Amino acid sequence: xxxxxxxxxxxxxxxxxxxxxxxxxxxxxxxxxxxxxxxxxxxxxxxxxxxxxxxxxxxxxxxxxxxxxxxxxxxxxxxxxxxxxxxxxxxxxxxxxxxxxxxxxxxxxxxxxxxxxxxxxxxxxxxxxxxxxxxxxxxxxxxxxxxxxxxxxxxxxxxxxxxxxxxxxxxxxxxxxxxxxxxxxxxxxxxxxxxxxxxxxx
Ligand code: FES
Numbered sequence: 001x002x003x004x005x006x007x008x009x010x011x012x013x014x015x016x017x018x019x020x021x022x023x024x025x026x027x028x029x030x031x032x033x034x035x036x037x038x039x040x041x042x043x044x045x046x047x048x049x050x051x052x053x054x055x056x057x058x059x060x061x062x063x064x065x066x067x068x069x070x071x072x073x074x075x076x077x078x079x080x081x082x083x084x085x086x087x088x089x090x091x092x093x094x095x096x097x098x099x100x101x102x103x104x105x106x107x108x109x110x111x112x113x114x115x116x117x118x119x120x121x122x123x124x125x126x127x128x129x130x131x132x133x134x135x136x137x138x139x140x141x142x143x144x145x146x147x148x149x150x151x152x153x154x155x156x157x158x159x160x161x162x163x164x165x166x167x168x169x170x171x172x173x174x175x176x177x178x179x180x181x182x183x184x185x186x187x188x189x190x191x192x193x194x195x196x197x198x199x200x201x202x
Contacts, residue, residue: 071087071088072191072194073192073193075190080098082097091182098166099130105166107119116170123169133182135180136155136179139162139178140157152165160173160174161174183196
């Protein structure tokens with residue numbers, strides 16, 4: 001596949017063994033390059049994930065993964081309205097750069113009406129309302145939901161029809177719980193570390 005061969009992935013590991021995730025092309029990385037890489041990756045994994053670009057990621061080695069090593073993600077290339085997928089502990093992690101509309105929709109919901117009541121504010125980091133990070137595994141029987149599908153500007157699980165909203169909360173279908181939020185923290189406004197929480201730094 002032309003795009004996949006034209007693009008290459010990269011990353012590095014710091015002294016703690018934390019993988020730094022980057023995307024790059026043979027030239028200087030630009031947003032256009034990123035989208036090109038993302039589109040190529042989507043084509044590789046098939047139409048089921050057509051709306052979920054896959055960020056290229058340098059995985060830690062097997063022993064590091066087994067130990068649950070954190071991964072650092074550069075948020076810079078992720079455009080507003082875009083959802084990307086990375087992997088941590090072999091689990092898909094969705095990172096959604098939410099638009100103001102998506103945030104407003106999530107916060108307009110009466111939480112008492114929810115199956116798994118939780119405010120949107122409780123599911124994001126203070127001051128980073130536009131970023132939602134969730135584990136991409138349906139809480140029904142473990143399928144991977146499709147992003148930007150369904151009736152709630154969130155995710156649709158094709159296995160049995162569960163629908164999640166733009167906060168990753170279950171809104172319809174058999175899934176009992178919201179999509180889980182993994183431990184993560186902001187290293188800066190444009191970089192997160194998945195696999196560590198703020199409590200580890202207090
Ligand atoms: S596994 Fe998602 S609805 Fe059943």
